[in-house]
Amino acid sequence: xxxxxxxxxxxxxxxxxxxxxxxxxxxxxxxxxxxxxxxxxxxxxxxxxxxxxxxxxxxxxxxxxxxxxxxxxxxxxxxxxxxxxxxxxxxxxxxxxxxxxxxxxxxxxxxxxxxxxxxxxxxxxxxxxxxxxxxxxxxxxxxxxxxxxxxxxxxxxxxxxxxxxxxxxxxxxxxxxxxxxxxxxxxxxxxxxxxxxxxxxxxxxxxxxxxxxxxxxxxxxxxxxxxxxxxxxxxxxxxxxxxxxxxxxxxxxxxxxx
Numbered sequence: 699x700x701x702x703x704x705x706x707x708x709x710x711x712x713x714x715x716x717x718x719x720x721x722x723x724x725x726x727x728x729x730x731x732x733x734x735x736x737x738x739x740x741x742x743x744x745x746x747x748x749x750x751x752x753x754x755x756x757x758x759x760x761x762x763x764x765x766x767x768x769x770x771x772x773x774x775x776x777x778x779x780x781x782x783x784x785x786x787x788x789x790x791x792x793x794x795x796x797x798x799x800x801x802x803x804x805x806x807x808x809x810x811x812x813x814x815x816x817x818x819x820x821x822x823x824x825x826x827x828x829x830x831x832x833x834x835x836x837x838x839x840x841x842x843x844x845x846x847x848x849x850x851x852x853x854x855x856x857x858x859x860x861x862x863x864x865x866x867x868x869x870x871x872x873x874x875x876x877x878x879x880x881x882x883x884x885x886x887x888x889x890x891x892x893x894x895x896x897x898x899x900x901x902x903x904x905x906x907x908x909x910x911x912x913x914x915x916x917x918x919x920x921x922x923x924x925x926x927x928x929x930x931x932x933x934x935x936x937x938x939x940x941x942x943x944x945x946x947x948x949x950x951x952x953x954x955x956x
Contacts, residue, residue: 717782792936
């Protein structure tokens with residue numbers, strides 16, 4: 699059974715009552731990208747005040763820590779905008795089926811479907827931008843990050859547990875179905891959400907190099923489109939969160955320096 703509060707017909711009823719408007723989903727779909735840039739910028743200012751020779755790069759390595767501040771910001775915005783609809787976070791998440799591990803197994807199955815798209819797109823995007831199947835990124839910002847022990851523990855434990863569900867809530871649980879209902883055009887909703895969702899990853903962290911931005915954008919876009927296609931068919935968020943977790947766990951493990 700799909701999550702009924704996010705079905706197009708239910709959203710259209712609330713839209714007719716004036717409780718679903720363009721402002722909320724448009725703000726939320728862009729919020730994570732801008733919050734990532736803002737918080738990285740503020741942290742870079744702290745490093746600059748401490749006379750760091752590379753304040754922006756020094757701030758970038760903390761993305762798996764300050765990313766949670768972005769999550770809190772998005773959750774606060776979600777709490778604000780969903781209030782007008784008279785719904786709760788549980789309505790956005792929908793039913794969770796843990797009996798016999800149903801949602802866990804379904805989510806892992808989705809992960810096996812989408813992961814090859816992310817892997818293949820990462821290699822092809824790198825080939826397109828740098829002429830090789832591996833990206834040419836200076837270490838210490840996106841990967842090979844030197845962090846204090848407490849930050850490594852946080853990255854490996856709490857960061858991904860919060861980041862994945864908040865990301866799915868923002869883009870798929872909230873923005874995508876509302877933009878679909880408001881526009882009446884599923885392809886337009888997918889285009890808007892897909893663009894900003896892929897662009898978010900170019901800001902996690904942001905490295906001021908167009909090669910990096912283009913590479914990150916196209917490395918994530920195909921897999922995200924597949925994830926939206928799955929959600930559009932099932933309208934169930936819990937398995938999508940489970941499918942998202944292994945990718946963020948891998949990002950946590952393989953980007954820090956032990």
